[in-house]
Amino acid sequence: QSVLTQPPSVSAAPGQKVTISCSGSSSNIGINYVSWYQQFPGTAPKLLIYDNDKRPSGIPDRFSGSKSGTSATLDITGLQTADEADYYCGTWDSRLTTGGVFGGGTKLTVV
Amino acid sequence: QVQLVESGGDVVQPGRSLRLSCVASGFTFSSYAIHWVRQAPGKGLEWVAVVSYDGNNKYFADSVKGRFTISRDNPKNTLYLLMNSLRPEDTAVYYCARVLVPAALSPACDIWGQGTTVTVSS
Numbered sequence: 315q316s317v318l319t320q321p322p323s324v325s326a327a328p329g330q331k332v333t334i335s336c337s338g339s340s341s342n343i344g345i346n347y348v349s350w351y352q353q354f355p356g357t358a359p360k361l362l363i364y365d366n367d368k369r370p371s372g373i374p375d376r377f378s379g380s381k382s383g384t385s386a387t388l389d390i391t392g393l394q395t396a397d398e399a400d401y402y403c404g405t406w407d408s409r410l411t412t413g414g415v416f417g418g419g420t421k422l423t424v425v
Numbered sequence: 426q427v428q429l430v431e432s433g434g435d436v437v438q439p440g441r442s443l444r445l446s447c448v449a450s451g452f453t454f455s456s457y458a459i460h461w462v463r464q465a466p467g468k469g470l471e472w473v474a475v476v477s478y479d480g481n482n483k484y485f486a487d488s489v490k491g492r493f494t495i496s497r498d499n500p501k502n503t504l505y506l507l508m509n510s511l512r513p514e515d516t517a518v519y520y521c522a523r524v525l526v527p528a529a530l531s532p533a534c535d536i537w538g539q540g541t542t543v544t545v546s547s
Contacts, residue, residue: 346531349531349532349533349534353470358522358538358539359534361525361533365533370535404533405531406531411487412484413474413475414460414472414531416469416470416471
């Protein structure tokens with residue numbers, strides 16, 4: 315059971331937009347920055363979004379992030395078949411036992 | 426180029442110990458916090474531990490607290506994860522990952538290693 319809750323899967327057609335949600339609590343998303351990762355099978359995760367809505371150099375603006383209260387969202391527009399991957403949200407949790415936390419991951423299917 | 430390379434993964438019996446290493450190159454290692462993140466077969470990412478740039482601050486997931494130790498040797502550009510009392514549920518690919526923002530501890534990591542596989546089985 316992950317501390318952050320993501321839908322197990324989402325799907326959309328090429329060219330469309332998809333939204334992936336990440337739900338947390340007041341001790342994690344509510345007070346800390348959220349990051350988002352893309353992962354293809356057998357490879358290391360790749361940072362897509364950090365500090366809720368910032369993109370590292372080289373990440374296309376088709377990928378965008380936002381945060382509201384204790385939830386965060388990753389939007390992907392102009393979907394491409396190459397976007398089919400697993401997506402994870404992550405943040406810091408400031409409870410008594412402090413540490414990093416990830417969502418359970420969302421499998422994006424582009425059909 | 427900027428990279429992290431993990432090593433040390435192996436097949437070990439339950440209860441035994443193992444030390445993973447993560448060697449950095451291409452950047453000022455001593456300026457960045459580094460995380461360990463693992464991924465069990467077919468499962469999602471699980472945060473394991475983090476050490477601050479200077480080694481003075483360390484945090485662990487509840488699942489490994491008291492069994493795993495994280496340390497770094499900045500002159501050698503190397504991060505370590507010492508895993509004691511290993512359990513079958515520790516079986517995973519272990520990644521080391523560099524934070525994007527040097528002063529931060531939050532797991533926003535822009536540089537990841539290729540991973541090293543740990544299998545705990547009798």
